[in-house]
Amino acid sequence: MALARAAARTRQNTLARWRRRLTLTLLTVALLAFTLIVIIPFIWMLLMSVRTTGEILNDPYGLPKTIRWQNYVKLLFDPSIRFYRYFINSVLVTTFALILTIFLATFGGxxxxxxxxxxxxxxTLFTMLLFGLMLPRQILYIPQFTMMSRYGLLNTRWSLVLVYTAMAMPVSTYLMATYFSQLPSELEDAARIDGCSDLGTFWRVMLPLARPALSTVILLNFLSFWNELLLAITMVTKPDLRTLPSAMMMFVGEHGSDYAMAAASLVTAMLPVLILYLILSDKFIEGLTAGAVKG
Incomplete structure (x- = not known):
């Protein structure tokens, strides 16, 4: 009987190991397939950016016959394109919107x-703030446009800065409030015993501990502000004030398209987001998982 039970346990353990291996294999294959689905368009875009438009039209999925780095040189330094001007506009709008969002969201949170x-x-106020998460952004565009028009802010960078900040406040404040709520109150008590004011406690003790949530807020909002198109073409119609997404539209038109330059502009616009994610990736993941486990 003992031998039979041991044999049965051995068979069960063997079956369990094979099930785990099969599950792990299937999961690995699925993740690899998903990774390829995500990466292939980026590789295709990168290859298109070093080809000519003629080559792309003749063979859209082919490899470049000659790598043309001139596309990037023309994009960045050609005075007729002035892509650097749109890049600077995006940097200014995104930076000021991020600073304002972080300032308000950290204090509010x-x-x-x-x-x-x-x-x-x-x-009640926190519930009303969270209600903003349920509203589709599109229904706010007309009221926002009307407000910016009345304030005389149309065709200015400040219109985008203020609207982007307003749209980012609900989720940013929620993330910061969730993270701050998990920090032990003993930290504040110790800071007050050491003579810190409320502002000193926030600045010297609590805010440094909230860096994961802060990194998440920075990265999510940077990605949103940097890639936003509809408001950028609605609030700002002056060519000199265009941001990158609206400026990239000029490479593809009804009567002609320069697909090589469009691909080069997409790669160039993608680099700041990629660099920021590489810098903040660890804190970003930690901030997203904050609140998943409480104990």
């Missing part, structure tokens, strides 16, 4: 996330 800051209608 700290106030909503720490229980010691109890004030009237605190829960």
């Amino acid at each position: 700290y106030g909503f996330g720490r229980r010691r800051y109890e004030f009237k209608f605190r829960g």
Whole structure:
């Protein structure tokens, strides 16, 4: 009987190992297939950026006969394109919108996330803020355009900065409040014993501990602001103030298209996002998983 039980356990363990291996293999194949689906368009775009438009039209999926780095040189330094001007516009709009969003979201998240800051209608205000997450952005475009027109901010960078900040506030404040709520209150007590004011406690103790959530807010909003198109072409119609997404549209038109330059502009516009993600990737993942486990 003992031998039979041992043999049965051995068979069960063997079957369990094979099930785990099969599951791991299938999961690996699925992840590899998904990775290829995501990466192949980027590789194709990169190859298109070093070809001519004629080559692309004759053989869209072919390899470049000659690598043409001249496309990037023309894109960045040709005075008739002035791509650097649009790049600077995007940098200015994204930077100021990020600074304003981080400033408001960190203070707002700290106030909503720490229980010691109890004030009237605190829960109601936070609920109303979260309600902004459920509203489709498209229904806000007409009111936002009307407001910017009344304030005389159309065709200025500030219109994009203010609208981007307003649209980013609900999710940014929610992420910061969720992270701040998990930090132990003993840290604040120790800071107050050491003589820190409320602002000093926030700046010297709590905000450095919230760097993962802050990195998540920075990266998500940078990606959103940098790639936004519809508001950029609605609020700003002056060519000199165009941002990158709206400027890249000029390479593809009704009467002619320069696909090589369009691909080169896409690769160039993608680089800042890629670099920022590589810098903040560890903190970004930690910030996204904050609140998943409580204990």
